[in-house]
Amino acid sequence: MHEDRPRAPSSPAPAAQEGGKPEADTAPDARTAPVPEVTKGQHALTIEDIARLSGVSTKTVSRVLNHSSVVSDAMRARVEGVIARTGFVPNAQARALALRRNFLVALVHDGRDRGIAEEVEDGLLDAMADSDYALLVHRVPGFSPAPQFAPRRTDAHAAPNPDTVLAPLTRFIARHRPAGLLALPPLSEHPGLAEACTQAGVSCLRIGATRDGMGLAGPDRAAMAQAVSWLVAAGHRRIALVSGPETGFGAQAREMGYLDAMADHGLDRGPSLIEPGDYSRASGLAAGRLLLELSPRPSAILACNDAMAAGVLQAAHERALAVPGELSVIGFDDTPLAELTAPPLSSVHLDWRAIAAEAFARIVDPDRKHPSKQDRPLDAYAGYRLVERGSNAPLAPPAPRYRQTTRAPAPPPGPAIKTPPQHEAD
Amino acid sequence: MHEDRPRAPSSPAPAAQEGGKPEADTAPDARTAPVPEVTKGQHALTIEDIARLSGVSTKTVSRVLNHSSVVSDAMRARVEGVIARTGFVPNAQARALALRRNFLVALVHDGRDRGIAEEVEDGLLDAMADSDYALLVHRVPGFSPAPQFAPRRTDAHAAPNPDTVLAPLTRFIARHRPAGLLALPPLSEHPGLAEACTQAGVSCLRIGATRDGMGLAGPDRAAMAQAVSWLVAAGHRRIALVSGPETGFGAQAREMGYLDAMADHGLDRGPSLIEPGDYSRASGLAAGRLLLELSPRPSAILACNDAMAAGVLQAAHERALAVPGELSVIGFDDTPLAELTAPPLSSVHLDWRAIAAEAFARIVDPDRKHPSKQDRPLDAYAGYRLVERGSNAPLAPPAPRYRQTTRAPAPPPGPAIKTPPQHEAD
DNA sequence: TTGTACGCGTTATCAT
DNA sequence: ATGATAACGCGTACAA
Numbered sequence A, B: 001m002h003e004d005r006p007r008a009p010s011s012p013a014p015a016a017q018e019g020g021k022p023e024a025d026t027a028p029d030a031r032t033a034p035v036p037e038v039t040k041g042q043h044a045l046t047i048e049d050i051a052r053l054s055g056v057s058t059k060t061v062s063r064v065l066n067h068s069s070v071v072s073d074a075m076r077a078r079v080e081g082v083i084a085r086t087g088f089v090p091n092a093q094a095r096a097l098a099l100r101r102n103f104l105v106a107l108v109h110d111g112r113d114r115g116i117a118e119e120v121e122d123g124l125l126d127a128m129a130d131s132d133y134a135l136l137v138h139r140v141p142g143f144s145p146a147p148q149f150a151p152r153r154t155d156a157h158a159a160p161n162p163d164t165v166l167a168p169l170t171r172f173i174a175r176h177r178p179a180g181l182l183a184l185p186p187l188s189e190h191p192g193l194a195e196a197c198t199q200a201g202v203s204c205l206r207i208g209a210t211r212d213g214m215g216l217a218g219p220d221r222a223a224m225a226q227a228v229s230w231l232v233a234a235g236h237r238r239i240a241l242v243s244g245p246e247t248g249f250g251a252q253a254r255e256m257g258y259l260d261a262m263a264d265h266g267l268d269r270g271p272s273l274i275e276p277g278d279y280s281r282a283s284g285l286a287a288g289r290l291l292l293e294l295s296p297r298p299s300a301i302l303a304c305n306d307a308m309a310a311g312v313l314q315a316a317h318e319r320a321l322a323v324p325g326e327l328s329v330i331g332f333d334d335t336p337l338a339e340l341t342a343p344p345l346s347s348v349h350l351d352w353r354a355i356a357a358e359a360f361a362r363i364v365d366p367d368r369k370h371p372s373k374q375d376r377p378l379d380a381y382a383g384y385r386l387v388e389r390g391s392n393a394p395l396a397p398p399a400p401r402y403r404q405t406t407r408a409p410a411p412p413p414g415p416a417i418k419t420p421p422q423h424e425a426d
Numbered sequence C: 001t002t003g004t005a006c007g008c009g010t011t012a013t014c015a016t
Numbered sequence D: 001a002t003g004a005t006a007a008c009g010c011g012t013a014c015a016a
Helices: A028-032 A047-054 A058-065 A073-086 A092-099 A114-128 A162-176 A193-200 A220-233 A249-264 A281-291 A306-318 A352-364 B028-032 B047-054 B058-065 B073-086 B092-099 B114-128 B162-176 B193-200 B220-233 B249-264 B281-291 B306-318 B352-364
Strands: A104-109 A134-139 A180-183 A203-206 A239-243 A274-276 A300-303 A328-333 A346-350 A384-387 B104-109 B134-139 B180-183 B203-206 B239-243 B274-276 B300-303 B328-332 B346-350 B384-387
Touching: A047 A058, A047 A073, A058 A073, A092 B092, A092 B162, A104 A114, A104 A162, A114 A134, A114 A328, A114 A352, A114 B114, A114 B134, A134 A162, A134 B114, A134 B162, A162 A193, A162 B092, A162 B134, A180 A352, A193 A203, A203 A352, A220 A239, A220 A249, A220 A300, A220 A328, A220 A346, A220 A384, A239 A249, A239 A281, A239 A306, A274 A281, A281 A300, A281 A306, A300 A306, A306 A328, B047 B058, B047 B073, B058 B073, B104 B114, B104 B162, B114 B134, B114 B352, B134 B162, B162 B193, B180 B352, B193 B203, B203 B352, B220 B239, B220 B249, B220 B300, B220 B328, B220 B346, B220 B384, B239 B249, B239 B281, B239 B306, B274 B281, B281 B300, B281 B306, B300 B306, B306 B328
Parallel strands: A104 A134, A104 A180, A180 A203, A239 A274, A239 A300, A300 A328, A328 A346, B104 B134, B104 B180, B180 B203, B239 B274, B239 B300, B300 B328, B328 B346
Antiparallel strands: A134 B134, A346 A384, B346 B384
16 A cells, blocks of 8 residues: 555554564574464464474365365374364465455345345355355445436336446456355346356356346245235235336236236236335335225235335324224235334245355355356245234124224234244245 | 365366466467457456556556556556556455455444444445445354343353354454454444454454443433433423343443433433333333333333334334324434334434444554554544434423423424434534 | 565465 | 475565
8 A cells, every 4th residue: 555655654563573473484494493382363373384383284284174085084183183273264365366266255235125135144144154255245336126216217128327337346346256246136137237247257146036037036926926815815805015116027026926816816906906116115105005095995905025014004004094903914025124013014924044045055066056057046945934923914704884893803812923824835 | 175086077177278368378478469458258357467468567557556656647547548448456365465454344243233233334335335345244143242142140241151252253353354343232342352353463343332432332322311301302201211231331321321311301210210121122012011001101212222112112002002192202223124113213313324434444544543543432423313203292282280381382393304403422 | 667576375286 | 195386466675
């Protein structure tokens, strides 16, 4: 940074003088002599130190570290003993440089839709917990599917000004060279993303349904269809949907699931029962207001994510509608916020953590890294289930005449979180 | 990884043959010949390529990259032109190795209290957006202050089994060598954290108030006191508090702010008005239930974070208490979830993003990196304000019969989000 | 002001 | 099965 300047006042002393770190300086032989085995707080240990302490070459230590199958057991035990005693940890940067393969996984999002971001991040951290990998979190400006950044509507398929998202992302990749990249929706739906990553030499995993069908998606369509069926089984007939942005492919899958099930049950699925949102709470509130004004009011509203469902709850609150007494509300994704609403939100749980774990596995495992196998649907891995909290209930048996005051007959007291018939899609 | 094994089927071809990347192989001179200037999709460009393309030495390119002040303008222009044309980006790992200083900032948390984690993470990403740095997110097992992990209560000052948190963290640091480490509460209150980081050679910034007063804290105490004063000005007299875990120093600061203000206003601050929580929604719900059973019911409840405030909202919902009509609820931290509750939660906004930005600045800026200057209170940087959403209101004008007082003449109605007198603590 | 030789910590090649 | 040597990409000391 400040090379060639008169004098940098930061580091008090040159690193070479800091500790007693032995280096092959002029007379390497003199260094085989007494050296404190556990050199704490001084300069970091290197593989060379371990080699010297073990009386072997650096390459042998390297082999031990990399679990090479050719080292003899005796040698392995000796080296591992020294490593354990000294607490040596190999330097990830140096390994990355030599291997041309970094021990970083990048999670890339656009700063919105935090709900599933948390789930995926947690799942990744779980998966990486005992590995050598670390998690890089990166944010890019965000692109069209989100309405507030879409000044003018263009063809949904058109690449929306690739420079603002792809160019910075490419620079990020080139700079830090992560082993793999995980893109979160809606970024994962960016048309040029996969190719940009491939060109930059990192394997790209996209989370969520994508238009090319290669995203790491959960069974969105089936899950939403099942949610409708559950409501129907609970006596609901007039079931509305707050859909996602029509530019989003994942949102489309969920909407299709709704349409599937409504058709299967022979229910009215007129357009008025579907209000589009943009995954934000505000849009859910707006949609909820509209839906609750419908002439025969829906007795249940499904939302394509939890934030919009929270907005629907708010709309119900505004109209003094009892939830779940007079209105059932069900969200989607089962994000942490679902248990923070009042009442706690029932939600369709998709196992984003498992999907994240699978993504990590594909990045790390050379076999799965093969282009033909990576970044494709994951239906086999992730199930779904309805997590019932308190925002849904069976339709009250006594059909309401005009304003029959037979208030919700004390819904059956059950456990706060009930998980009815788990449907593992496999 | 798979060295010495018979044959690794992963990489189809040795890297050396992949592209036309010129290397000083046997006859370096032959390579000065025609080379496509923009070599896309092939092997990554190095500083050497840029040097050759610009007709200068690698060191000159390095100087340009590092904004050294000794390069001539002509030379700088030439090199920068080539860099821009080729889209070259320096390899962070190689720089880290040479500089012995990594371009990573680690954000470390224990997996809970996601609210402020998001804010801090966003603030960091903002601050790092145009820098060479990247954000590493790491999770450690979590330690005592959180009740569910505290099997038996010991002295709050005692180090709670350092091995489970410090040892893995030390390994993480040794492995990835971040330039700096940001610890989130409650991890930031871990007694041995700062020393462990210092020993490992990374600068450690702790977010939130710490017992030694060196954490990067906001004006928690003053902000909470002000929150009480705002409620008093709105006519409230019976104001309850859902406090944080008494082992947490940050939570203590907030509770003290409450006590300060209650005393200043000469109000009852008996222990029954304070219910302890653990920052979880469930604890807020439990505390809310208790507080709402009090004989003269509190007209306002403050919570030490937003999640607990959400629990209080739920408790009010259970008792069919109108919020804010019959009960005002105010949260703390102003996290994203505040606008997802019903009604949206008024909350005391602490500028965690600014605090995160300051933390990053201290990590990057060599001047601030000096031990005597780093990791100390930040009152001067962060202000606070009350973000009014919809969960608080003036006490209903029809005053109680006995205590007829001319208090609080219906504060002026304002916009949904009002930021009353900003108090910059400086 | 610019270039040369070497070090950073680790792994791969090729010998033994 | 193990070891010497040369990369990996970039920065620095020192020379020019």
